[in-house]
Amino acid sequence: MASTQTVWGIDLGRGALKAVKLRLAADGKVDLLAHEFIEHAKILSQPDADRAELINSALERFLSHHDLSKDLVVVGVPGQHTLARFTKLPPVAPKRIPDIVRYEADQQIPFDMDEVIWDFQTFQQEDSPDLEVGIFAMKRELIREHLLHYEQASIEPMVVQSGPLAVYNAAHFDGIVGDETTILLDIGAENTDLIIATKATFWTRTVPIGGNNFTEALVKSFKLSFSKAEALKRTADGSKYARQIFQAMRPIFADLVQELQRSIGFYSSTHRDTKIEKVVCFGNAAKLPGLQKYLQQNLGLGVDLPSAFSKANVAGGGADFNDQVLAYGVAYGLAVQGLDLGKVTSSLLPTAIAKQLVWRRKKPTFAAAAACVLLAGGLVWFRQSTDMSQLAAEAAANARTPSDVDGAWNVISGGASPSLSDRDQASVILAAGSLLKKELRQLNGKGDEEREQVEELIKIQHNKPIMPLILQAIHESLPDETAMMQLIKSQPDLLAAVEAGVVPPRDERPLVTITSLDMVFFPDINSMEVWDSMIPVPEPINDPDAALPAMKIIIQCTTPHKDGARFVRESFMDPLRKNGRKLGTGFYFDRVILFDGGRVDPRSSAPKPDENAPSAAAVSPSGLDPLTNEPIARDWQFQIWVDAVFEDFPADELDGGETEDDGG
Numbered sequence: 001m002a003s004t005q006t007v008w009g010i011d012l013g014r015g016a017l018k019a020v021k022l023r024l025a026a027d028g029k030v031d032l033l034a035h036e037f038i039e040h041a042k043i044l045s046q047p048d049a050d051r052a053e054l055i056n057s058a059l060e061r062f063l064s065h066h067d068l069s070k071d072l073v074v075v076g077v078p079g080q081h082t083l084a085r086f087t088k089l090p091p092v093a094p095k096r097i098p099d100i101v102r103y104e105a106d107q108q109i110p111f112d113m114d115e116v117i118w119d120f121q122t123f124q125q126e127d128s129p130d131l132e133v134g135i136f137a138m139k140r141e142l143i144r145e146h147l148l149h150y151e152q153a154s155i156e157p158m159v160v161q162s163g164p165l166a167v168y169n170a171a172h173f174d175g176i177v178g179d180e181t182t183i184l185l186d187i188g189a190e191n192t193d194l195i196i197a198t199k200a201t202f203w204t205r206t207v208p209i210g211g212n213n214f215t216e217a218l219v220k221s222f223k224l225s226f227s228k229a230e231a232l233k234r235t236a237d238g239s240k241y242a243r244q245i246f247q248a249m250r251p252i253f254a255d256l257v258q259e260l261q262r263s264i265g266f267y268s269s270t271h272r273d274t275k276i277e278k279v280v281c282f283g284n285a286a287k288l289p290g291l292q293k294y295l296q297q298n299l300g301l302g303v304d305l306p307s308a309f310s311k312a313n314v315a316g317g318g319a320d321f322n323d324q325v326l327a328y329g330v331a332y333g334l335a336v337q338g339l340d341l342g343k344v345t346s347s348l349l350p351t352a353i354a355k356q357l358v359w360r361r362k363k364p365t366f367a368a369a370a371a372c373v374l375l376a377g378g379l380v381w382f383r384q385s386t387d388m389s390q391l392a393a394e395a396a397a398n399a400r401t402p403s404d405v406d407g408a409w410n411v412i413s414g415g416a417s418p419s420l421s422d423r424d425q426a427s428v429i430l431a432a433g434s435l436l437k438k439e440l441r442q443l444n445g446k447g448d449e450e451r452e453q454v455e456e457l458i459k460i461q462h463n464k465p466i467m468p469l470i471l472q473a474i475h476e477s478l479p480d481e482t483a484m485m486q487l488i489k490s491q492p493d494l495l496a497a498v499e500a501g502v503v504p505p506r507d508e509r510p511l512v513t514i515t516s517l518d519m520v521f522f523p524d525i526n527s528m529e530v531w532d533s534m535i536p537v538p539e540p541i542n543d544p545d546a547a548l549p550a551m552k553i554i555i556q557c558t559t560p561h562k563d564g565a566r567f568v569r570e571s572f573m574d575p576l577r578k579n580g581r582k583l584g585t586g587f588y589f590d591r592v593i594l595f596d597g598g599r600v601d602p603r604s605s606a607p608k609p610d611e612n613a614p615s616a617a618a619v620s621p622s623g624l625d626p627l628t629n630e631p632i633a634r635d636w637q638f639q640i641w642v643d644a645v646f647e648d649f650p651a652d653e654l655d656g657g658e659t660e661d662d663g664g
Contacts, residue, residue: 006033007072009334010062011163012149014044014078014189015211015284017058018327021071022312022335029311030339035321035328036062043189043212046226052149059153074159074338076330077146077348079186079193079206082162083109083137086203088130089122090523097122097133105135107521117143119346123201132201136162138348147353160349161337163330164193164204167282169342170333171197174311180277183264183301186329187211187283187291194260196267196276203267207259211285213252221248237289246290253291257298264299279303282329466587467519470551470580470644473589474517477575479510494628506630507562512572516556525550525590525645540643541590541650550590553642558600564636565596573640580642581649588649589642597637 118137184195218229491497580589
């Protein structure tokens with residue numbers, strides 16, 4: 001992109017419109033040419049707020065100050081409206097990556113693919129052969145709703161990017177993300193985007209806690225209006241009621257830290273070789289008095305609030321920019337991507353809209369080209385009489401050597417031009433035959449790779465009907481809890497019923513609860529590198545040299561039973577092996593491993609394969625069973641890893657061929 005190109009990054013948030021205009025500078029930095037911070041009269045999520053009117057008003061004010069006709073525009077969408085999934089790819093040729101990612105997206109995105117706009121990005125560590133892919137998606141209806149406001153304001157964005165990815169681009173370009181692993185927090189009005197970042201890759205999750213939660217806590221505690229509570233929150237540090245204000249907000253501080261700890265714990269469990277060094281906060285809500293100190297104390301990490309972007313030259317258009325720098329993290333990252341300086345290059349702009357925009361931008365070029373064609377046509381017409389003889393000579397020369405397959409076939413089937421001599425006709429026919437032979441040799445070498453890809457896709461589709469059978473086998477393996485649960489539900493006062501002996505004590509109940517279940521498909525079971533880290537590695541039933549398709553299944557479960565792991569093995573894992581090793585089902589459970597997660601800690605969550613799936617702690621942050629209202633602190637939690645091989649169970653293994661593979 002030319003250095004004179006200017007780009008606007010526009011972040012239309014719940015509390016304000018933030019926009020930054022950048023241009024590439026000669027020193028490799030960027031020049032900040034302009035910026036805007038337009039606060040909405042009301043938070044968009046307030047019950048009495050007219051969202052469309054507030055957004056249109058902000059855009060009108062923005063356009064009254066700036067002309068965007070010669071600038072590129074990149075806009076952001078909220079992180080909570082987008083879906084981010086990360087997975088490792090097996091070693092494949094680069095040209096096959098899009099096909100494999102398409103299949104992974106179909107598995108990972110919980111919506112019909114026609115209902116979403118999606119894109120992907122590949123990441124790779126410098127010293128690692130592993131290729132990781134991030135899949136990012138958003139429902140079409142949400143994108144249309146978001147882009148409608150820009151369309152009504154005659155703003156044409158060339159890129160649509162998710163807020164968390166824009167923050168990563170900003171931090172990566174500005175050098176905030178270095179060799180160490182860094183947590184980036186963008187604390188907005190309604191949500192907090194958490195990005196755990198390195199130079200090569202990142203991982204993100206949106207936490208449903210933001211600045212509004214602190215304001216609402218003050219509304220409830222002091223019986224204030226939302227606007228007065230917001231003002232009280234912003235001036236809490238200097239208020240004579242500071243102690244009471246912080247006391248009212250303390251539960252929100254605790255909830256935010258708990259959610260962050262859960263996410264950090266999950267990331268650490270899947271990236272065991274990384275060590276998180278620091279936290280960097282963006283978003284105006286990060287200025288909340290006491291928040292920085294509270295995060296430092298409870299996360300055990302240094303927490304920084306940037307005072308400027310080091311690679312932005314702000315002298316020209318940056319008056320008061322650094323005063324609001326925390327609010328511009330997303331907008332800055334969007335503009336950085338528009339200048340082709342971002343690490344992440346994916347876009348959620350619908351393809352149809354992108355094509356329309358490209359066509360409109362190229363219209364002036366096509367008009368100029370048309371004028372050139374007309375001028376050239378006039379010159380040709382003017383010189384027609386003098387050039388006819390030379391054109392005829394050139395046509396005769398070309399006739400002796402057909403230039404394409406169609407021409408060669410016409411020569412073979414209909415003969416050469418009768419106006420040529422016999423010798424010339426023979427030369428033309430020989431040249432045509434030589435061209436057709438060459439084309440035949442090229443065609444014979446094509447199609448093998450495409451045929452293999454089609455056969456592999458057919459195998460994948462063939463395996464899809466097996467998924468309900470796998471889930472059925474898991475469900476049938478759980479202990480029969482019907483009678484016990486009916487007995488529990490029939491008691492008006494459960495605690496009294498337990499004391500009276502009507503209901504068995506919690507630690508004697510034969511219950512196993514699945515809190516999350518994650519599945520990842522592998523075209524070749526030998527590419528399941530996660531098994532390589534197991535000590536000891538269980539011996540598989542299948543032939544280690546066989547390239548069999550398989551599904552890695554990770555089950556997170558809890559039980560209140562006092563026998564813990566032994567009870568889970570006998571009442572769930574043993575039936576799981578039996579139900580998953582039947583003849584004629586098209587699959588079988590090979591290795592089954594149990595990880596002892598210890599007691600449930602209501603203050604944090606055990607690592608889960610899918611951090612959005614509920615766990616005991618996630619279901620009940622208060623530390624109580626949501627069904628029985630009993631404490632869960634003495635319950636046990638476990639992970640069970642299973643690989644389901646897409647092949648009929650070997651008949652010779654049916655009697656006595658099973659191995660005990662309870663790891664942990």
